[in-house]
Amino acid sequence: MIPVVALVGRPNVGKSTLFNRLTRTRDALVADFPGLTRDRKYGRAELEEHEFIVIDTGGIDGTEEGVETKMAEQSLAAIEEADVVLFLVDGRAGLTVSDEAIAKHLRSRDKPTFLVVNKIDGIDADSACAEFWKLGVDAMYQVAAAHNRGVTALMERALAPFADSLKGDDEEGLIDLSSVEDIEKADLTEEDAEAAYKRLQEQPIKLAIIGRPNVGKSTLTNRILGEERVVVYDMPGTTRDSIYIPMERDGQEYVLIDTAGVRRRKNMNQVVEKFSVIQTLKAVEDANVVLLIIDARENISDQDLSLLGFVLNSGRSLVLAVNKWDGLDNEVKERVKSELDRRLGFIDFARIHFISALHGTGVGHLYDSVIEAYKSATKRISTSLLTRIMQMAQDDHQPPMVRGRRVKLKYAHAGGYNPPIIVIHGNQVNDLPSSYKRYLMNYYRRSLEMMGTPIRIQFQNSE
Ligand code: GDP
Numbered sequence: 001m002i003p004v005v006a007l008v009g010r011p012n013v014g015k016s017t018l019f020n021r022l023t024r025t026r027d028a029l030v031a032d033f034p035g036l037t038r039d040r041k042y043g044r045a046e047l048e049e050h051e052f053i054v055i056d057t058g059g060i061d062g063t064e065e066g067v068e069t070k071m072a073e074q075s076l077a078a079i080e081e082a083d084v085v086l087f088l089v090d091g092r093a094g095l096t097v098s099d100e101a102i103a104k105h106l107r108s109r110d111k112p113t114f115l116v117v118n119k120i121d122g123i124d125a126d127s128a129c130a131e132f133w134k135l136g137v138d139a140m141y142q143v144a145a146a147h148n149r150g151v152t153a154l155m156e157r158a159l160a161p162f163a164d165s166l167k168g169d170d171e172e173g174l175i176d177l178s179s180v181e182d183i184e185k186a187d188l189t190e191e192d193a194e195a196a197y198k199r200l201q202e203q204p205i206k207l208a209i210i211g212r213p214n215v216g217k218s219t220l221t222n223r224i225l226g227e228e229r230v231v232v233y234d235m236p237g238t239t240r241d242s243i244y245i246p247m248e249r250d251g252q253e254y255v256l257i258d259t260a261g262v263r264r265r266k267n268m269n270q271v272v273e274k275f276s277v278i279q280t281l282k283a284v285e286d287a288n289v290v291l292l293i294i295d296a297r298e299n300i301s302d303q304d305l306s307l308l309g310f311v312l313n314s315g316r317s318l319v320l321a322v323n324k325w326d327g328l329d330n331e332v333k334e335r336v337k338s339e340l341d342r343r344l345g346f347i348d349f350a351r352i353h354f355i356s357a358l359h360g361t362g363v364g365h366l367y368d369s370v371i372e373a374y375k376s377a378t379k380r381i382s383t384s385l386l387t388r389i390m391q392m393a394q395d396d397h398q399p400p401m402v403r404g405r406r407v408k409l410k411y412a413h414a415g416g417y418n419p420p421i422i423v424i425h426g427n428q429v430n431d432l433p434s435s436y437k438r439y440l441m442n443y444y445r446r447s448l449e450m451m452g453t454p455i456r457i458q459f460q461n462s463e
């Protein structure tokens, strides 16, 4: 499971700066879902081989009272959901009363917490840090978030426990064949490799049904689980994360990742637990295919776009479902479709379905797109095919000149799957304009008939 890191501290210590540094995005997922505070930000980060979710909990008011109320309301939920807490203080401003109040609060929680002294650029860090030992911590980390100093070392330490658990398999000498990449890396005979690919394709598809509150996730989940053709297996006990529901339909196995908490409710009339952004984001990370639901009766909101942005960032396969399509007159349907075109037209790889979870209309067709997306994302593509397509693209439309020399593409190979990564080698390829990169991407998508999954292209200068 992907770890969650919460950034905590009083205003102005540099939380946003560190957040932006880690996520490298300006448009973080800002949670203004009903029932959640407005100033909590969620982002997805990659650092070396680590992937994690970051929450910026928003500033905590300086007064004792403020810590009690605001911290309780805003940051507490984030801290509870986090695996690791980074407690930021300002090395230039020195220790303050609110730092001490926050520290006291954090001590009462049982979370791995790292004290991070920020803004140590241009000052005598060691003497500035000395007074922070009063906070009663075991270790502190000196960083300058604005200058990216100390950040990698800090994150390496904070995330180390999670990296170790991933590497366990190797140490015991087991060969992991749970992805196309693993199979290619393993030294197998052609026959064994074929069998491994086949097993992989027969794996259950992990499908996350996500969307903001009230779009119809529970209704759809219940509809899917209630279908006669679906066989639902016993599932393991409840956790603080989504419930995983194994099921089978038409010979294909799935694991439904239930972010709506359907299976956790004892009866249908019970109030749903508060919508959890973290739970949704973790579900995306853990899924093979994401089914994002949008409400046809509401305008496409910033929350829809934020969730979508997160899915795109994660590289997961995607199917879009516009729900509540029942009982709309044609004029409204046309308006919804042109709104989709205008705001989501840039996602050219995802199938869009118009469904009614309530009546079941269109729900059966979702499975086809889910399977198609999964197959596309895990398809094995040979070096010769990738190179041939690259060559055809280059013949149809030559790359431009850069500094008086024509860019030349030489060969291509697969660099990863789920999402598929294509690595193109050539002269000056790093200087290709983005329009040509986009052209190559579209060319590959059409030639490989890959629907439902993003494709990533990386360029490698071979000079
Ligand atoms: P937040 O309120 O905790 O989110 O703090 P911000 O990230 O908005 O930062 C507050 C101020 O501190 C801004 O003016 C930043 O430019 C500045 N700042 C952040 N990190 C550093 C740093 O590493 N060094 C210095 N000198 N300033 C920093």
Ligand code: GDP
Pocket: 211, 212, 213, 214, 215, 216, 217, 218, 219, 220, 260, 323, 324, 325, 326, 355, 356, 357, 358, 359
């Ligand atoms: P969730 O919060 O995303 O799990 O949404 P729910 O499944 O609880 O649905 C929210 C509301 O929308 C409920 O009142 C549902 O009855 C209604 N709803 C869900 N799907 C449909 C649909 O396809 N058509 C119509 N008309 N209403 C729907």
